[in-house]
Amino acid sequence: MTKLRLAIVGAGPAGIYAADILLKAERKFDVSIDLFEQLPAPYGLVRYGVAPDHPRIKGIITALRDVLDRGDIRIFGNVRFGEDITLEDLKNHYNAVIFATGAIRDTSLDIPGIDAVGSYGAADYVSWFDGHPDVPREWPLDAESVAVIGNGNVALDVARMLAKHAEDLLVTEVPQNVYEGLAASKVTDVHVFGRRGPAQVKFTPLELRELGELRDVDMVVYDEDFDYDEASRDAVASNKQVMVIDRVLQSWRKRDSVNNAGGTASRRLHLHFWARPVELRTDEEGRVAAIVYERTKPDGEGGAVGTGEMREIEIQALYRAVGYFGSPLPGVPFDKKHGVIPNREGQVIEAKSNQRVPGIYATGWIKRGPVGLIGHTKSDAMETVRHIINDQGSWWQPSDPSEEAIPALLAERGVQWTDLDGWHRLDQHEIALGEPHERARVKVVPRDEMVRISRGE
Numbered sequence: 001m002t003k004l005r006l007a008i009v010g011a012g013p014a015g016i017y018a019a020d021i022l023l024k025a026e027r028k029f030d031v032s033i034d035l036f037e038q039l040p041a042p043y044g045l046v047r048y049g050v051a052p053d054h055p056r057i058k059g060i061i062t063a064l065r066d067v068l069d070r071g072d073i074r075i076f077g078n079v080r081f082g083e084d085i086t087l088e089d090l091k092n093h094y095n096a097v098i099f100a101t102g103a104i105r106d107t108s109l110d111i112p113g114i115d116a117v118g119s120y121g122a123a124d125y126v127s128w129f130d131g132h133p134d135v136p137r138e139w140p141l142d143a144e145s146v147a148v149i150g151n152g153n154v155a156l157d158v159a160r161m162l163a164k165h166a167e168d169l170l171v172t173e174v175p176q177n178v179y180e181g182l183a184a185s186k187v188t189d190v191h192v193f194g195r196r197g198p199a200q201v202k203f204t205p206l207e208l209r210e211l212g213e214l215r216d217v218d219m220v221v222y223d224e225d226f227d228y229d230e231a232s233r234d235a236v237a238s239n240k241q242v243m244v245i246d247r248v249l250q251s252w253r254k255r256d257s258v259n260n261a262g263g264t265a266s267r268r269l270h271l272h273f274w275a276r277p278v279e280l281r282t283d284e285e286g287r288v289a290a291i292v293y294e295r296t297k298p299d300g301e302g303g304a305v306g307t308g309e310m311r312e313i314e315i316q317a318l319y320r321a322v323g324y325f326g327s328p329l330p331g332v333p334f335d336k337k338h339g340v341i342p343n344r345e346g347q348v349i350e351a352k353s354n355q356r357v358p359g360i361y362a363t364g365w366i367k368r369g370p371v372g373l374i375g376h377t378k379s380d381a382m383e384t385v386r387h388i389i390n391d392q393g394s395w396w397q398p399s400d401p402s403e404e405a406i407p408a409l410l411a412e413r414g415v416q417w418t419d420l421d422g423w424h425r426l427d428q429h430e431i432a433l434g435e436p437h438e439r440a441r442v443k444v445v446p447r448d449e450m451v452r453i454s455r456g457e
Contacts, residue, residue, distance in 0.1 A: 002029040003029060003030040004029055004030070004031045004032070004388070004395070005093065005094045005398065006031065006032070006033045006098065006388070007093075007094040007097040008034070009036045009081050009097060009101055010035075010044065010101040010102060010364070010366075011035045011036070011037035011043070011075055012042075012043060012044020012100065012364070013043070013044060013046060014377050015035055015037075015044075015098070015100035015363070016043075016064045016067050017363075017378050018363050018384060018385055019035060019067070019073045021382055021385045022389075023073070025385060025386075027389050033072075034075075034094075034406060036076050036079050036081060036085060037075065037076070038078070039134075039447075040422075040451050041418075041454075042077065042423060043064055044102055045102060046064065047130070048127060048131075049104075049130065051157045052129065052169060052172040053161075053169060069420075071420075074403075074419070074420070075420050075423070076406065077418035077419070077423065078415070078447075078454075079410065079415060082330035084410065084413060084417075085410070087330065088331075091359070093398050093409075095395035096360070097359065098346075098362065098363055099361070099363075100363050100364045100366065101366045102326070102364055102366060102370075103325055103326040103339060103365040103366060103370040104127075104324065104327065105121070105123060105325045105326070105339075106121030106320060106322075106323075107320075107324065107339075109320045111277055111279055111280065112279045112280065113280030116288045117285070117286050117288065118140075118143065118316055118317040118318065119280060119320070120317070120320070121319070121320055122154050122155065122157075125158055125319055129178050129182075130443075131445040133445060139178075139181050141182065141185035141187065142316070143186065143288075143315070143316035144186050144189065145187075145314055146162055146190050146191070146315060146316070146318070146319070147190075147192075147277075148193070148321055149277050149320045149321060151196070151202050152201075152203055152321065153202070153203045154324075155203070155321035156203050158319050159192050160211055160214065161182075162185070162187055163187065163217045163268075164217070166183035166185070173430070173440050173441045176442065188266070189269075190268070190269045190270065191272060192269070192270065192271050193272045193275045193277055193291070194273050194275065195277075196274070196304045197228070197232055197274055197298060197304070198226060199228065199231075199232035199233075199245075199246060200232070200235070200302055200303075200304075204241065205248065208245055209248055212248065216265045216267060217265050217269055218255070218265040218267070219252045219255065220269065220270040221252050222272065223253065226249070226253065231300055231302045274304065275296065277292070278294050279292040289315070289316070291313055293311055293313075294311075295307045295309040295311060324365065325339035326339035326341070326370075333348060333357065334351065339370075340367060342354075344356075345384070345387060346362055346367055346383050358394040358395075358396070361384050362384065363380050367380060368380060416451050416455065418451060418454040425453055426453050427441075430444055
């Protein structure tokens with residue numbers, strides 16, 4: 001019987017779902033799958049892109065763990081594609097590869113001053129508070145007034161993790177260095193800016209509602225932002241999600257803290273709608289000093305146009321949360337404009353000629369861009385897997401498809417890879433660290449320590 005030896009690069013939800021779907025699919029051949037992950041631990045952005053106070057979303061990990069724990073997928077963690085293993089290596093040992101590497105960089109924002117000291121990408125801050133091993137242990141939290149640009153869930157995650165009091169995170173898996181950094185934060189005001197109105201936001205009701213539940217944080221919204229046009233009123237009336245968001249925001253308008261009047265909390269979280277950032281002002285040392293934004297207004301079709309009215313708010317730090325962006329992979333076609341691997345339904349194509357590239361596939365955010373939730377990731381993987389099954393005639397013909405070849409190759413190169421047993425060791429170690437403090441776990445942050453624990457050294 002024919003056998004498909006498949007490599008999947010990226011052990012986040014996209015890669016794990018693709019492996020699971022292929023193993024369960026109707027097919028006329030055997031399958032053997034190896035997952036490669038550059039971090040010592042699996043689960044990608046579910047582990048390193050979701051705020052630690054979101055245990056409900058982290059429940060996805062339970063489903064992913066069930067897939068890996070079946071034992072029919074091998075995982076090679078702490079292996080960097082392009083360094084520890086190359087595309088040429090994969091062609092020598094597999095019939096095909098799926099890239100499921102996601103999108104972890106921030107989309108750039110082209111306004112004057114955006115590169116000032118104190119201006120950050122949200123993805124870097126998220127990586128820090130999630131204990132990503134490849135970012136610095138410390139984060140500068142010396143600003144009293146902070147701006148967050150964006151109206152999606154990442155913007156709200158960032159704003160919440162800036163405004164929330166550190167001790168309220170002690171019930172979560174927040175790493176110790178992150179707790180200490182947040183405990184020393186000087187923040188008093190967090191300003192979130194969106195260029196459109198309350199009825200056009202991209203965040204979900206759950207994320208928004210959580211903001212209003214923060215202890216000792218006043219929610220500040222502004223009456224001038226709620227003069228709805230017909231398109232906004234229609235959106236509220238016809239879309240249940242928008243209706244719930246509107247209900248939450250309207251309830252905040254009735255609070256004493258609205259428009260800065262009568263709030264008693266030590267911190268304030270301001271939501272500014274119809275606000276398009278146009279410039280970051282800096283002080284004589286090149287540090288962020290103020291944000292200049294233009295008031296916008298509805299264009300009648302759910303969008304926004306400028307009014308020409310400029311406003312300015314003093315800030316000492318800014319976080320841009322306007323979207324994630326994919327990273328190129330050595331030897332693999334890449335669309336620089338959209339930050340994705342060019343593909344047709346997951347079949348990778350050359351960017352210029354649109355010709356199929358045999359044996360190479362994509363799924364998840366690196367395939368479609370950083371939009372959509374877990375449900376989209378599953379349907380994405382299904383589409384890609386269907387093509388792999390049907391493309392048997394164009395699979396690679398590897399010179400050595402044996403299962404022993406990869407461990408031997410990595411050992412020869414001195415790569416300290418981690419496997420599934422190693423992840424179980426690290427998982428149990430983190431849970432044990434949390435037990436004395438009645439916490440779910442305490443995340444291990446340094447890469448070398450993760451590898452040492454995983455390898456039982």
